[in-house]
Structure formats: C-alpha cells, structure tokens
Amino acid sequence: MNARTETAQRAARLALVGALLLIGLWIAHGFVPALLWAVVLTIAVDPLHLKLRVWMKGTHRIVIPLIITALAALVVLVPLAFGIAQALREAHDISSWIAQAQAQGVPVPDWVARLPIGGEAVRDWWQTHLARPEDATQQLRAIRGGEWLIHSRMIGANVAHRAVVFGFTLLTLFFVLRDRDALLAQGRRAVLRFFGPTGERVGAQAIRSVRGTIDGLVLVGLGVGALMAIVYLVAGVPHPLLLGGATAIAAMIPFGAPAMFAVAALLLLLQGSVGGAIAVVAIGTAIIFVADHFIRPAMIGGATQLPFLWVLIGILGGVETLGLFGLFIGPAVMAVLVMLWREFLANGAGE
16 A cells, blocks of 8 residues: 555545534534533532542442532522512513503503603603503503514523523533543543643633633622622512522623613612612622622632633623623633733743
8 A cells, every 4th residue: 555545545534534523513513502501511510529429439420410410400490480480470460450451541650750850751651652441452452462472482482492402401411420530531632632731731721711700700690699689678679589680690791780780770760769779779880890890800810810801801702702601611712812822922931
C-alpha cells in the first residue's frame, strides 16, 4: 500500500466520520438543549454528588444519582405547582369578574381620582368604554375573540415542548451522574489526545466558570427574591410569595429584577399606596445594587479570575444569542478567552 492510497483512505475515513457526526446531530438536534442543560446541571451539582458519595459510601451506584435527580425535579416542580394553583384561583376570580362586568359594567375605580397626572382622561375613557354593561361586554368580547384562542394553543404547544425537554434533561442528568467517572475519564483522554494539556486547562476553566456563574446568578437571584418577598409582604403587595419567586427568576438575569419592582409598585399604586410603591422601588434598587456590584462579581469573577465587565458582556451577549442557556455559556467562553490571552502574554514575556 503506497502513500497515496493511505492518504486517500485517511481522507475517506475523515469524511465518513464527519458525515456520521452531521447525521447524528441532525437526528438528535431536538434533544441537544436537554443534553446541554443536563451538562450544566451536572457541573452545578457535582460537588454535592461527591459529598454524598463520601457520606453514603457503599450504597448502590444508582441511589445517589436518583436522589439528586429527584431533588432537581422538586426544585422546579414545587414552585411551578404553586404558581399553577395560584393562577387557577386567579382565573376563577377573573371569570367571576367578567360575568359581573357583563351584567353590571365596571365602575370607575377609586384610584383613578388619585392619579397625579391624567386622572380625568382615564376617568372619561373608563366611563365611555367600561362603565356601562354593553360597552364592557363589547370590550371583553374583543379580548376573548379567536386571536386569544390561537395564542392559547401556541402557549399550550410551547409548554408541552418544554415539559418534554425538562423530562429528558432529568433523564440525561441521572445517567450522566451515574456514569460520571467513566465519562470524565473518556473526556479527559479525548481532550488530551486532540488538544494536549492546554485543552485540559480550557475545560477546567470552563467548568469553574459555569459553576461560578451558577453561584453568582442563581444563588444571588434566590437571595434577592427572598428579600423582596419580605419587602412585598410588609408593603402589602398582593401575592407577595408569588411575586417574590418571579423576582428571584428575573434577578438571575442582569437588569431583570427592576421590571418586577415596577410591577409591584404599580400594584401598590392601584391600591392607592404611593408611599409603599416608592419604598418598594427604593429598597429593591438598593438590594439589586449591592447584589450586582459587590456580591455577584465576587462570586463569578472570584471563581474564574475574570473581570466583571467581561462577566457582564458574557451574560448579556449569551442571553441575546442563546437565550437562557447563554447565561452560563457566555461567561464560560469569556473566561476561556481571557485565560488563553493571559497565557499568550505570559509565554511572550518569557521568550
């Protein structure tokens, strides 16, 4: 076998591997988000996994992955069930309100008279479009038309798709945790073979970045949500626990929490509590300022030695490009780039 034949066979093998890889990605592309989320969750819970392996030494290899997977499911499903139950109660109240509005109309609320600007215009519009039963019925009929049904079906299909992705994510998480050691060894060998020691350092930096981002975004977001739930409760905001949970989720995204402060302040304004609305916005702004400028940079940047400016660019750019998953991928990519840049400068200085 001459050199030309060997080269042709090598090229054919590479082409075959590339074609099979593309076909495999095409077949599994619908489950790629679930696989990636499972990897992120595995990185997040791996310290807990290792501690449980020490504490529960001798147990069957599927017990600890099963416990962690069940806990991950409960963390998502319990708040979701609470929110759905609350939404169903609200839907019943809204249905009763609609029936009353169609029978009696909707009188102008008291808070309209307390509006500092535009109160008279709002009152005139309300009396024209909602005060009489026939006008209120016409407005509500427009809201409850066929377009609303179409949007409901779209929302239902989206929820069903996300439920399937979530279920497959949990299934993947279980198997990745169960076979953690074997998968880690295989990944390390593959990285060393293709990229050498630099590849292993890049992988370790990416893992540290994902873990630091999870700590900085998720844990800080939960803390902000818990504090704001207390503020909402004291200020008299309706459904403070539900709104606090929504604030926790919004606080995981930079500049997301102020939107929830505005919603809470608006609810208080509708109740006529101007002082409470101002207090919620002021306290919320102070909490998010401390979280974003002191706690979160220390947690994310401290784990990866990454300046917070690059953390912020990675988070915002990742969210814009990849959606929610970009919260974790963006900072990881920035951390790897900064690490490679520093190594490049260090090698240049040593020459």
